[in-house]
Amino acid sequence: MRERLSPQENRRAWRYAALIVVCLVACVALAWHFTAHPTQTVFLPPTKEAVLDAAQGLDSITIDAVFDPESKQLTATQVMALRNPSGQALDHVTLRSYSGAYLSEATSPVANDELFAASYGQQFSTGGLILDSAMVNGERVQHTWEDDAKTVLTLPAKWAADGEITVTLTYHVNIPDCGSRFGVQEGIFALGNVFPTLAVWQDGAWRTEGYVSIGDPFLTECANWTVRLTLPQGYTVASTGYAEPVRVADANVYTLQAQAVRDFALVISDQFATSAAMADDVLVVAHARDKAVAQRMVKFARQALACYETHYGYYVYPTLTLAEVSFPYGGMEYPRMVMIGAEVIAAQRDALEITVAHEVAHQWWYAMVGSDSYHLAWQDESLCEYALMDYIGRYYGASTRANTAFDRIETAMRITIPRGVTPGSPIDYFQDLTEYSQVVYRRGAALWMALENLMGKDQLDAALQQYVQDFRFGLATRPQLTQLLSQAAGQDLTALMEDYLDTYISN
Ligand SMILES: [Zn+2]
Missing domain, CATH: 1.10.390.10 (Neutral Protease Domain 2)
Incomplete structure (x- = not known):
């Protein structure tokens, strides 16, 4: 039996009822938001002690870059604080800038019989880094390309045995129409091995091997990277670092940071759907043209991380990002990042799972523990x-x-x-x-x-x-x-x- 309510009690009851309705609407709206946009609220885990320790005293590379999809161009200023790795006084510094190999058909690593058609289709497309200016310790210097492929860059520098120099490069990168770790195909821009790095010093000389067609013909030491990247709205970047974009005017600005990593790669597209999830304390993010594919990439990567942590010890970095790239390889590894070929995604059966498992293993064998991928692949x-x-x-x-x-x-x-x-x-x-x-x-x-x-x-x-x-x-x-x-x-x-x-x- 219910008592009759006084007018005062009646008003209070109405207020409670209204409050409950408001709460219900809010809950439904929130639930809808999280199911409709499950990847928009991600937690960026803190950098682990091992990485912070390793980052102490490493070289730093800071890049300010603007990407323009219309002209297929990345314009950048890159500042590198470099310690002398040779143990002796030097009169120069040598950098590697691998994308130069793609400038000419004679030197491109994918213009050979095996890869030409899959990479370029009918005709060759040029692209690569064009250096606009170079400075050492604030002074403008003349640069020299040591090889025809323009991958070995030497700058004069007075560099004491225990000294540090600052190298500032301004350049633009023309992105070729090419399915490769560097190039654009089907609206996906891949920028692997594009940012110049210090050459590796070994046995009294700089390592200057060619950027050949087979395997991973590059070798780099760990450094601390910051890449401030401006993209037009609607474009997403997958990279070695991870950040949510900040809207500035009509652009999205990403400040991507990665400490103690041996390279920094980007994949940019306006067609990506994104999926993300935690794997223990690692944020796993995947970008693919099909949302269901991104979700499968996350699933396999989480499984791979869990497996390899059990067998080989923990993954030190805070994030792992996967991105679809239209290229004729299964996959390609970079630190904290994996490129997965569109062909593998289109293939039936277990090709995607096997490729993700292989590439995630490279986070242990390449990204964390480096080795000579040219002579000891x-x-x-x-x-x-x-x-x-x-x-x-x-x-x-x-x-x-x-x-x-x-x-x-x-x-x-x-x-x-x-x-x-x-x-x-x-x-x-x-x-x-x-x-x-x-x-x-x-x-x-x-x-x-x-x-x-x-x-x-x-x-x-x-x-x-x-x-x-x-x-x-x-x-x-x-x-x-x-x-x-x-x-x-x-x-x-x-x-x-x-x-x-x-x-x-x-x-
Ligand atoms: Zn591999």
Whole structure:
């Protein structure tokens, strides 16, 4: 039974009822907002101690860039604070600016028989970095391109053995119509290996190898990067850093920062749908033309991170970004970032999952632990192929892992490789991408399967965790890795590694 209400009580009841209605409407609106825009509120995790420690005393690279999709051009000013890595007084500084190779058909890494049609279609398209001015310590200097491909840039500099110099470059980058890690195709602009970096100093000289067609022909040391990027509205950037844009006039300005990373890549498009989720304490963001694809990329990347953290130790960076790129490769790794080929996305079955698993493994083997990807491509690629076995084992079971290892690794040991190349060969020994992946990735991974048999899985994982601990943010040599593994195995593995890496298997 209900009492009758006084007029005063009646008014109060109406007020309560109105309040409840307002709250309900607000809840429905909020729920709609979060389901309609699930990726618009993301939490950027703090940078971890290991990265902050590593960032101390590293070189810094600060870039102010404006992107114009109409002219397909990026205009930039880049300031680099560089410590002398040589241990001796120098009269110059040498930088690498790989995009110059795309300026001419004679030097482009994708203008060869294997890649031309897939990259350029019918006709060659020029693009690359055009240097407008260079300064060292505030003084204008004359620059010299040391190679025809314009990838080796030398500037005069009085550089004391323990000194630091400031290099300021102003340049514009013309983006070619090209499906590659550098170029635009189907409205997606990829800018990989575009920002100039300090050349690596090794054994008394700068490393100046060519930007060849096979593999990842570049080598860089970790630095602290800040890229302030202005994009027209409607465009999204995927990058090594992560930031929400700030609206300035009719543009979006991103301040992208990444500490202790060995390179900085961008992918820009006005067609991207975005998906994001946390993987433990890492923000995983994916951009693709199809929202469902972005969601699958996030799912596989989170699974890969969880798997590799268990086996090889934790991922040190706060974010991992994936982006669709229209290029004829499966994927391409950069620090804190992965490019995934549109062909892989279009392919049926498990191509996308396998590619994401491989590329995320590069965050351990390349991004965190660097190695010489020109002369020792096996050192990261074979480990990524091996990591894929761990991924399959975790999510599809031991027998699928064994079957996959047979299909990919055992089979590669049995096929005929027409020339005397081995997993330990430099990338310029290989005649095409198929031969390269069969030998370096798959035959290379046979070494890790053999070590797993020899040492046991737990002990091999412990050794790989030690490898990450000892060499993250640096470059590990082959003798250093051999020594570390030998110590973990309790026996000298030099001969076994030579068997797998340097011995030509004929069938
Ligand atoms: Zn790879």
